[in-house]
Amino acid sequence: MSDALAYARDHASRFRDELFEFLRIPSVSARSEHDGDTRAAAEWLAARMAAAGLESEVLDTPGHPVVLGEWRGAGDDAPTVLIYGHYDVQPPEPLELWTSPPFEPTVRDGRIYARGSADDKGQLHMHVKALESWLASTGSLPVNVVMVAEGEEEIGSPSLVPFVEARAERLACDAVVISDSAMFDEGLPSLLFSLRGLAYVEVHVRAAKGDLHSGAYGGAVANPATVLARMIATLHDDQGRIAVPGFYDRVKEWDAETRDAIRALPFDEERFRSGVGAPGLTGEAGYSTLERLWIRPTCEINGLLSGYTGEGAKTVLPAEAMAKISFRLVPDQDPKRVARLLEDHLRSVAPPSVTLEVRELHGGNPWRADPGGPLFEAAGRALEAAFGAEPVLVGEGGSIPIVGDFERILEAPALLVGFALPGCNMHAPDEWFTLDNYDRGIGALVRLYEELGTTLR
Numbered sequence: 001m002s003d004a005l006a007y008a009r010d011h012a013s014r015f016r017d018e019l020f021e022f023l024r025i026p027s028v029s030a031r032s033e034h035d036g037d038t039r040a041a042a043e044w045l046a047a048r049m050a051a052a053g054l055e056s057e058v059l060d061t062p063g064h065p066v067v068l069g070e071w072r073g074a075g076d077d078a079p080t081v082l083i084y085g086h087y088d089v090q091p092p093e094p095l096e097l098w099t100s101p102p103f104e105p106t107v108r109d110g111r112i113y114a115r116g117s118a119d120d121k122g123q124l125h126m127h128v129k130a131l132e133s134w135l136a137s138t139g140s141l142p143v144n145v146v147m148v149a150e151g152e153e154e155i156g157s158p159s160l161v162p163f164v165e166a167r168a169e170r171l172a173c174d175a176v177v178i179s180d181s182a183m184f185d186e187g188l189p190s191l192l193f194s195l196r197g198l199a200y201v202e203v204h205v206r207a208a209k210g211d212l213h214s215g216a217y218g219g220a221v222a223n224p225a226t227v228l229a230r231m232i233a234t235l236h237d238d239q240g241r242i243a244v245p246g247f248y249d250r251v252k253e254w255d256a257e258t259r260d261a262i263r264a265l266p267f268d269e270e271r272f273r274s275g276v277g278a279p280g281l282t283g284e285a286g287y288s289t290l291e292r293l294w295i296r297p298t299c300e301i302n303g304l305l306s307g308y309t310g311e312g313a314k315t316v317l318p319a320e321a322m323a324k325i326s327f328r329l330v331p332d333q334d335p336k337r338v339a340r341l342l343e344d345h346l347r348s349v350a351p352p353s354v355t356l357e358v359r360e361l362h363g364g365n366p367w368r369a370d371p372g373g374p375l376f377e378a379a380g381r382a383l384e385a386a387f388g389a390e391p392v393l394v395g396e397g398g399s400i401p402i403v404g405d406f407e408r409i410l411e412a413p414a415l416l417v418g419f420a421l422p423g424c425n426m427h428a429p430d431e432w433f434t435l436d437n438y439d440r441g442i443g444a445l446v447r448l449y450e451e452l453g454t455t456l457r
Contacts, residue, residue, distance in 0.1 A: 003137040004446045008129065012439055015129045016112075018048065019438070020105040022087075022121050023114040029064055029088035029155050038064045038151050041087045045128075045149055052128050053135035054147065061159035064088060064151030071131070071145045079456030080144040081449070082173040082410070084402065085124030085180060086153035089116035090427045097429035110435050117433035118420035123179040124149060126419065126438060130445035142453025146171055153180075153400070156200075156362030161405050168409055174456045175375060176406045177448070181396050181418030183437070184265065189383035189391040189444070191376055192416035193258075194294060197329035197366035198399040199338040200302075203228070203346065204357040205321045211307075212317040222353035224321035225306035232323060234349050235299050240284040242299045242327075244345045247338065252331040254295050262290050265392060275423050294395025298328040324361075328397060335363025364401025369414065378451035379417055386444035398426075417448070 008015070027041035028034040042058050042065045049056035054069035067087070072080075092102035092115045100106040105114040112122065127147065134141045148171065150160050164171060184190045205224040212221060237243045269289055273281050283292040292298075306321035308314040327338050343358040350356045371393050383391040396416075403414050419441035425431040 001446060001450050004130075004133040005443055007137040008133040008439075008442050008446060011129075011133075015125075015442070016435070016438070018129075019112070019122060019125050020114075022048075022125055023105045023112075023116055024103050026092075026103045027088050027116070027151065028091050029152050030091055035064070038088060042067050042149075042151055045087050045124075048125075048128055049147060052132035054131065054145070056147075059163070061152075061163055063155075063159040066151070066160070066163055067147075067149040069145070069147035069149075071135070071141060074141055074144045074453070077457075078142070078144055079174040079452060080146060080172065081452055081456075082171060082176045082406070082412070083127050083145060083147045084149070084176060084178045084406065085127065085147075086120050086150050087116075087124065088151040088154050089119070089121065090154050092429070094429065099430055102429075102431075107435065111432040112435060112438070113430055113432045115431055117431055118182075118424040119426040119431065120153070120180040122433040122438060123419055123441070126441045127177075127179060127445055130442050130449065133442065133446055134449065142450045143456070145449075146173060150402075153402070156198075156364065157401050158362065160402050161409075164402075164405065164409050171410060173410055173412050175452060176403075176410065176412055176414040177452075178400065178403065178414060178416050179418050179441070179445075180400055181398075181416055182420040182422055182424065183418065184392050184394050184422070186421055186434075187387060188266075188389055189387045190394045190418070191371065191379055191383070191391050192396050192418070193369045193371040193393050194330075194395040195367040195400055195403060195416070196294070196297070196395075196397055197333060197335055197364050198401070199327040199329060199335035199342075199363045200361045201325050201339050201342060202359040202361055203231075203323045203325060204359070205231070205350070206319060206355045206357075207353065208317070208319045211319050214315040214317040217317050221317060222351065223317055224354055225318050227351060227354050228304075228306070228321040228323055231346055231349050232301060232325075234345070235325075240282065242297065244299070244338075244341050246341050247297070250332045250334065250337070251297060258295070259291065261393065262294065262395070263288060265290065265394070272422075290395075293397040295330055297330050297333060300326050300328075302326050328399070329366045331366045331368045333366060335365065336360070339363065364399045365404045367400070367403045367407075367414070369416075374455045375413055375415055375452075378455040379415055379448060382444050382447035382451050383417065385447050386440050417444075419444075 049069035056069040102115040303324035307318035
């Protein structure tokens, strides 16, 4: 292992240069005008896997391609680790809020600013470089490796489950390792024990066949914007609880030990508040901020659209109003069931003067791990050696839909170990990733592969 660590240190500058190449590719999966860029990112990644010593190929799906890399040289008796990540990124808008161009990586104060630097190109690239460090320095790895990188994670991974199900035998493994999350704090590495799921819908409220003059028709014809606002106002009660009937029926309560462990973490609530620039914090009564983020479900309005929003005045009665609504879910909630409950609720409060359409866009199941056992212990040793601190167990408010599907299809436990930092602006302007965590993280992954080679036998 010492040779692999030395190789990573000696080639750190080249590793960063390659990462910058990766980050310059605008692989925005949500927009068709970037389809060529998304494929270019897949082909770039496959080439880097091959250069690292893996057999790699770009495999088509009904959507964006999957990059598959394999190294089986450790032998039949050695364990196999599947490494998962994604090369697609979120749209960069609003562009005017970026300090530097989103697809031109820029280093400021030890941070790499670029779309995808933290989510997930930077963290995926670290695995490629850790594998290269082993193979280039020793010609071998302590484990067999299968690497799966998709291009649709940011749009809900619609093609990945069929891909994995069709190749379950080829992808068979003893553990799944994913780096697409954050550490609890700078210098304090973390292991994830939970992810929230997601149910995402789009709601359309319509009245007249077209926009109307608000003076000639206002007061006699329903205003969809007003109606939708009233409907949205029924989604929460005064205590911050979600008021959709049946919503909490399948919410699995967490044990007191987990809640105590969360409260014991060195969380600075004022730093969190000031970091997001909010005048105050809010949420469901009876729970701490971290509990609200990690182990409680939410309902959020992600977008609203209706009527005239340009400069000056236009006295229009809009024909339609639209809202995008997402739910973050916890075990054992089902995203499709939650979407149905929402539609039932909205129809119960919608007046007969409008029509209502609810479109289910995508969703993902929540995930919960047992943080004990040799897998977490092995990762803990690797992280502590790299960062000089014992890792803490944390939850994650976001969603990685494929985690539970990997465990279900491949019957292998998932290990989530991320290296981004809080406030790194995933999905927002000025996304960043620290150079120090990029370098240290590669060293941690070099160590992790050796730990898994011993632990999983």
